[in-house]
Amino acid sequence: ANPIRVAVNGYGNLGRGVEKSILAAPDMELVAIFTRRDPASLDTLSGKAVSIDDMADYQGKVDVCVNCGGSATDLIEQGPAVTQYFNTVDSFDTHAKIPEHYATMDSVAKDNDHIAVISSGWDPGLFSINRVIAEAVLPEGSTYTFWGRGVSQGHSDAIRRIPGVKDAKQYTVPVQEVVDRIQAGERPELTTRDKHLRECYVVAEEGADKAAIEEAIVTMENYFADYDTTVTFISEEELLRDHSAMPHGGQVIRAGETSANTNQVYGFTLALDSNPEFTGSMLVATARAAARLAAAGERGCRTVLDIAPALYVPIDADELRAHFL
Ligand code: NDP
Numbered sequence: 001a002n003p004i005r006v007a008v009n010g011y012g013n014l015g016r017g018v019e020k021s022i023l024a025a026p027d028m029e030l031v032a033i034f035t036r037r038d039p040a041s042l043d044t045l046s047g048k049a050v051s052i053d054d055m056a057d058y059q060g061k062v063d064v065c066v067n068c069g070g071s072a073t074d075l076i077e078q079g080p081a082v083t084q085y086f087n088t089v090d091s092f093d094t095h096a097k098i099p100e101h102y103a104t105m106d107s108v109a110k111d112n113d114h115i116a117v118i119s120s121g122w123d124p125g126l127f128s129i130n131r132v133i134a135e136a137v138l139p140e141g142s143t144y145t146f147w148g149r150g151v152s153q154g155h156s157d158a159i160r161r162i163p164g165v166k167d168a169k170q171y172t173v174p175v176q177e178v179v180d181r182i183q184a185g186e187r188p189e190l191t192t193r194d195k196h197l198r199e200c201y202v203v204a205e206e207g208a209d210k211a212a213i214e215e216a217i218v219t220m221e222n223y224f225a226d227y228d229t230t231v232t233f234i235s236e237e238e239l240l241r242d243h244s245a246m247p248h249g250g251q252v253i254r255a256g257e258t259s260a261n262t263n264q265v266y267g268f269t270l271a272l273d274s275n276p277e278f279t280g281s282m283l284v285a286t287a288r289a290a291a292r293l294a295a296a297g298e299r300g301c302r303t304v305l306d307i308a309p310a311l312y313v314p315i316d317a318d319e320l321r322a323h324f325l
Contacts, residue, residue: 003029004291006284007058007065009082011035011042011049013246014091015068017280019045025284027314031062055085062086063294064287068280076101079116080108087114087294089287091121091279098124098303106301115294116301120286121279122270123147125304127252130268132305134254138264141256142187146174146195150248150275158223159200162216164208167236169243171199174250185263187255191226198229201243203236248275285312 006028008018015033022030023046032050035042039049065086069078075092082088083105092101098119109116119125123145131143152172159168174196181188188194200217204210214231218224234242249270256264272278286304289311293302310320 001027003027004288005029005031005061005063006287007032007034007062007086008068009034009052009055009065009078010068010074011037011044012068012070013276014280014283016045017274017276017278018066018068018283019280020277021281021284025288025314027288028284032058034065055082059085063291064089066090066283066287068283076104079105079118083108083114083116084112087116087290089117089120089283089290091125091283092119093121093124095124102301102303110300113299115290115298117286117290117293117307118301118303120304121282122272123250125279125282126270127250127268129304130252130266131254134252134256134266134268138254138256138258138266140258141254141264143252143254144182144190144195145250145252146179147250148172148174148196148248150250150272151243151246155198155200155223158220159202159217162213164205164213165202166205167203167239169201169239171201173197173199179251179253182253182255183265183267185255185265193227196227198224198227200224200229200231201234201239202231203239204233245273246275248272248278288312288314 004027006022008015011033019033022028030046030048033044033048034052034055035049036052039051042049065082065088067075067078067082067088067090069075071093075090079090092098101118105116105118127145134143149171152170155170156168159165159170175194178194202213204213210233217231218229249272251267251269254266258264289307292311310317
C-alpha cells in the first residue's frame with residue numbers, strides 16, 4: 001500500500017514529538033513541516049521545514065496535516081485555514097470551547113470535502129475515551145480524573161510573571177491518599193483542594209524578596225489560591241539539572257456498582273516521561289485513522305470518540321482479531 005503522506009503544521013514541543021513519531025511509523029511518509037518562522041532557523045530532525053506561506057502548493061501531496069499550534073490562539077485560526085487544503089488532526093484542549101471549535105471545523109471540512117479530527121491527545125483524547133467507556137459499562141458510579149505528577153506549562157508561566165522570579169517550574173501532583181480511597185471503591189465528594197497539590201520550584205533574582213514571592217504564588221487567584229501549594233527556592237543550575245524534562249500523566253478512575261454492595265472499579269493510568277512525545281504519538285495514530293476515514297469517503301469533523309479503535313493501528317483486520325481479542 002502507498003504510505004500515508006503526512007505534514008506537520010507548527011514546530012514547538014508537540015511538533016517535534018509528532019515529527020519523531022511519523023519518522024518511526026512504518027506506514028507513513030513525512031512530506032513537510034510548515035512554520036511561521038524562517039524555515040532555515042528550525043533545527044528539525046528531518047530537514048523538512050518549509051514556510052507556511054507555501055502551504056497551498058502542497059494540496060494533493062498531503063493526505064493529513066497535523067496541526068501542532070497552541071490551543072490558546074493558534075488552533076482556532078489555523079484549524080479552519082488548513083482544513084481548506086487538507087484533512088487535519090489537532091490536540092485542541094480548551095475543554096469549554098470544544099463544541100464551538102467542532103462546529104467551525106465541521107462546516108469547513110464539509111465545504112472542502114475533508115475530514116478534521118479535533119481534540120486528540122491524552123486529555124482530551126485517551127482520557128475522554130476511557131471516561132465514556134467507564135460510564136457506559138458502569139452507569140451507576142462516579143468518575144474522577146487526576147493529573148500528574150507533571151509539569152503544568154500554564155502555571156509555570158504564571159509564576160515567571162511575578163516580579164523577582166527568574167525562572168520556575170510547577171508540578172501538579174495528585175493526592176495519593178484520595179486516589180487510594182477511590183481505588184478501594186469509595187466515592188467521596190471532593191473539592192479542588194482535596195484532589196491535587198501544587199509544587200513550585202523557583203529561581204529568584206539576586207536580592208529578591210523570597211517571602212513576598214512565596215506569598216504572591218500561594219495567594220494567586222485561579223492558579224494556586226484553591227490548592228495546597230509548596231514553594232521551594234533552588235538555583236538556576238538545579239532547575240536546569242533536575243527540572244528540564246516535561247513529564248506528565250494521570251488517571252481516570254470510575255468507582256461504581258453493578259448491584260447493591262458489588263463494587264466495580266475501572267482505572268486507566270498514564271505515566272509519561274515526555275508529554276509532547278506521547279501526545280505527538282497519539283496525534284500520529286489519529287492521523288492514520290483520519291486518512292482511512294477520508295479514503296472511505298467520510299467528510300466533516302470527528303473526535304476520538306467517533307473513531308473505531310481498529311483505525312488507529314497499522315495492522316490489518318484479520319491480524320487485529322487474531323492478536324488483540
Ligand atoms: P509550543 O508553545 O511549544 O508551540 C506552539 C507553536 O508556537 C508552534 O507550533 C510554533 O509554531 C510556535 N513556536 C514554538 N517554539 C517557538 C519559538 N521558540 N519561537 C516562536 N514560536 C515558537 O506549544 P506545545 O507544542 O508545547 O503545545 C501545543 C499545544 O498542544 C498546547 O497548546 C496544548 O493545547 C496542546 N496539548 C494537548 C494535549 C492533549 O492531551 N490534548 C497534551 C499536550 C499539549 P511555528 O512553527 O509556526 O512558529
